[in-house]
Amino acid sequence: MAADRATGDERNALFLGIDTGGTYTDAVLWSQARGVVAKAKALTTRHDLAEGIANAADRVIATAEINPGIIRLVSMSTTLATNALVEGQGGRIGLVMIGFTEADLDKSGLRQALGSDPVVFIAGGHDVHGQAKALDMEALEKALPNLARTVSGFAVCAYFAVRNPSHELAMRDRIRKKTGLPVTCSHELSAKLNGPRRALTTVLNARLIAMIDRLITATEGFLDRRGIHAPLMVVRGDGALVSAAFARTRPIETILSGPAASLVGARHLTGLDNALVSDIGGTTTDVAVLDRGRPRLDPEGATVGGFRTMVEAVAMRTFGLGGDSEITLDDQALTPKLKLGPRRLVPLSLLAKNHGSDVIAHLERQLKAPQPGRLDGRFALRTGVPAALAAGLSASEAELHDRITVEPQPLDKLLSSTSQTATLNRLVSRGLVHISGFTPSDACHVLGLQHNWDADAARLGAALFIRRKDSIGRPLAETPEALAQQVHAALIRRSCEVILETAFAEDGLDGPQTVKSPLIERALSGKSGIAGVRIAIDRPIIGLGASAPIYYPAVGEMLGVEARVPRDSDVANAIGAVVGQVRVSLTAEISQPVEGRFRVSAGETIRDFGEEAAALAFAESTLREQVSARAMQAGTDGAEIIVSHDIRAATIEDKRTFVEAILTATASGRPRIAR
Template sequence: MAEPTKELAVFLGIDTGGTYTDAVLWSEQRGVIAKAKALTTRHDLSVGIAGAVEGILAEASVVPSHIRLVSMSSTLATNALVEGQGGRIALVMIGFEKADLEKADLGSALGSDPVIFIPGGHDVYGRPQPFDTSALSEILPELIGEVTGFAICAYFAVRNPEHEIAARDIVRRETGLPVTCSHELSAKLNGPRRALTTVLNARLIAMIDRLVAATEGFLDRSGIRAPLMVVRGDGALVSAAFARHRPIETILSGPASSLVGARYMTGLDEAIISDIGGTTTDVAVLDKGRPRIDPNGATVGGFRTMVDAVAMHTFGLGGDSEVSLDDNAMVPGIKLGPRRLVPLSLLAAKHGSLVIDHLMRQAKSATAGRLDGRFALLTGVPAQMATGLSKNETELYGRITVEPQPLDRLLTSMSQATIVNRLVARGLVHLSGFTPSDACHVIGLQKNWNAEAARYGAVLYARRKDGAGRPLCDTPEEVSHRTYQALIRRSSEVVLETIFAEDGLDGPDIVASPLIQQALSGERGIAGARLDIDRPLIGLGASAPVYYPAVGNMLGTKCIVPADTDVANALGAVVGQVSVSVEAHISQPMEGLFRVMAGEVVMDFQIEEESIAFAETTVKHQVGQLALEAGTDEAQISIERNISAATVEDQRKFIEAVIVATASGRPRIAH
């Protein structure tokens, strides 16, 4: 392609997914100029980024100085929460009771991570309770080598965050580790859910920091001197520095970016968008040209957070989903996910005969082993991520290498399979096994990796026994077709679950009903059900052309798979806008006193109008500063008032007010 003129501003979009890293060059005048894919390299993310970006720069004959903006989305945070991964953190609860851990699934999210309770916090009007940090100071020396970061949540910190700030300063001074405070992430009430959101944020900091650092390092080496932006979960763009501090806001970044990309590619205002990746399928509804925003906060991995994000329904279903058997029936069905495995075809594409030889050895055995077709290898994350392992975990972790090892040789007992699963959940180890991607290689629908390894994996899987002791399938082709059909069927079900849920119904229960299952199967008796969907389905993702035409047929609706569907996320990353919000609360602690609480600002007034004017001026200034940090120099600011008042005996009584300032604009570009 011809070299672009100097006047042509070229934008680089990058999407780092669980399996692939995508890159796209785009300009407002020419649209998509070039696109490329490379395998995501989790041990060093810059390798995959370089592989994708260098390819398109060469193809498009674009010199680095022509790139004025770099923007990226990622499914790494989403995948980590879905798969239960992340660093080990410590939670500091100020003014809470141990019983609060049972609320909002906070205890479940914490798992075995340590929690410290100290006195303090504030009341609803921002008045402090007795505060004592001695217990925190005593335990910090013990935690330095045990955790990767801290989460701090104080009672009513959204009304006054001074105790969170004090605890944060102590932890930073004594440990030097990353700290997340709950008031930095949300202005909403509900302490346990705020604590949950803070815990997840603290877990993700190291992961997102590595992603941003890898991208910045590559850009610097490549001579690309352009601002780096990251897509947030609501589809808006924020600066990389902003995302580093608040990585929880990047959950659903990839899916949100794909929605923006789908809207751009199709021009449709009303659609159902389903984005299938290696680990997850993300489904959302497009209304009037905009994705719906979840009013209750994003739910990922079963946890309801306080993060504003698109109303995205995320399912542990993808091309690299673990294939397992539903043993509850005499004729076992095939289950998919939620865990991602490295496909055998991909493992062999990278490690060659090392993988093939072990699969061949297992296939020649007269008896089928429970660990056949399974390998383990290190993910390559930094050593500090392995803090807090038990003795047995440390011993097994020490024997796993960057080269794949078959589980039937690595494990000395079946009980060690549980230990491997714990190491996988910590993000320290990858498991490899038979996946739908392998099945597609066997039946000729995919050809990008090693088909021989995929076939051996199918042979080994077909030998698994059903409830009567018979082999699951007679041929590798049969088990592969069944796996492919299982993914189409489950993909159709998750689309329907989303549609019903968006209509205010119980999606999973309705989809599980006999009538819906009958409609999906195309079967009927004297009576039957027919599905009717009021808008088309847009299939996104590199494997969408393989699966989604069949999904559309099963659902009886038009399915559109755009030409650039394989880079929808990367494309969406460069066509969006920066958007940030700040809110202030005004309460009345006593008659005639109006208290403004806006972040770290707390101020009292005796006149309602003065308090509102001060609140509006304050949030306008705060959101302007936040917009600069988020990456835009030309933000348009809007103010929304929500004043609650009651009339008692013909007298107006002020209750409370919420003032919301929103700033939005295109990201700044290099000149």
């Protein structure tokens, strides 16, 4: 059901959108008729995302003062899959390779991704035309009893399964019958060739199934307890929506879910079809291109955690730059320079808001000391993850971890030696401990640009920071306000650089190196000699994120381009989660194994024809049926289907010779809602 054909009742239906970001979980209540009805934020609970989701949803429902039972659709974008792959998390799985050899594990990073997880090689598979080789299941039968006890799921990949998946299906059925465990087949995730990369994608998907299942189950449980009996949708990495049941079996497709939702939200909020979208959060800035109303996708497949997958996802570049970025001083240069990120700190202003006067008291104590200390203005506290996740710590790590509590402790009292700083950093990298210090968010509180946390703590943090001197004894700034202005300007400048880096990379240049060139430096600084340099971008910038209004007008001015910061830009991702469409695609291939025989391979359907036209007609009708059924599984009842044909033929001595044809069917529509 397209939005413009919605009935009056459907236009007024209330939808709940949720986005789990690195720092905050956002929630919005939205309807087609009224737009954003209410919005709310809660801190993301990384050890249990469902907790943060429940907190944000409860707040937005309370803000709107509604009966939650009237909500007709819930949709969320989640960082779970992306974070899990980046951090190397996931269940232990068994990989079954049909028709491949040990050498294939060394391609596409498959061996590295597999790690110590078991793999079983099986004789079989198909050729490029889908002709079967002999399938020998003996090795699998021998391995299954032990695997059933030691893995949480299976990944199955067969040679040329995209042309004939019968061997994968046989393996899937056998494994499920013998073990009862979830099985992912490679042909279900991609229709592209390159078996090792397809196997890699399948391995990662199988690892994520249990994790995404827990998140969805917990979210469904929360919704049920609140009396919300509405379909639950999840944003895919290309910005499309799919049902929770669909996402459960294909969690790999939710990587880069949050960035994709931000692009959908950006277009909805601005109406712009072409733009550079820059989403600044507490931890990162995500930059991507909006082209003709759709997110530009990575043609090679999404890369997450160092692995190039076959998942279609937004071509997003992520930088460690945000409102909570760590500020350090590069004092090796003649003029000391501020560096931002990539590590995130808890802002002092937020720490004081959450933990009270003790934070202020320690900052004042440090400021009264006759000499500045290297640990001034820094605190440590536990993140709140379950104690079980602290397993495997070294003796020194465990000793320090035991002394850190959920209440912040100043580092000058906590650490007794320089070596303990490295130990503390290891605890931070494990996700067990947070560090707090002066950040750009604190600078904005000093300047009066933000007012949501404790400005006194921010000012004290700035006062401690400027006690530091450069290599020849000069102070970094004369006043806390002067330092805050420098930090604010540094973040604006760095934001310009990451936008340009993305634009240059999309144009096929080396983005990082190009941005470092003296000409770009001159253009951004506004300095000119005999020759002046200007930069032109062919589309406006859309600034998203809670702090976007503070920075992006100046970013646009520095780049000489319009910068739009739409209303509700602080919850654009959550808006993108509910305004998107369900969209699924399937492909069919027609090959000619021998002259005069046209073989259609459409998913699990294989059929031969004597004429090209008959094969094309059958392929299209079959694809339409398959994609319609897939769209219903993904969560829409009224999908519009478009089929494209790519027919490849050669002309030899004035005679046309068929080579192959690829048909792609795309079904799209609005998600079904509760009646």
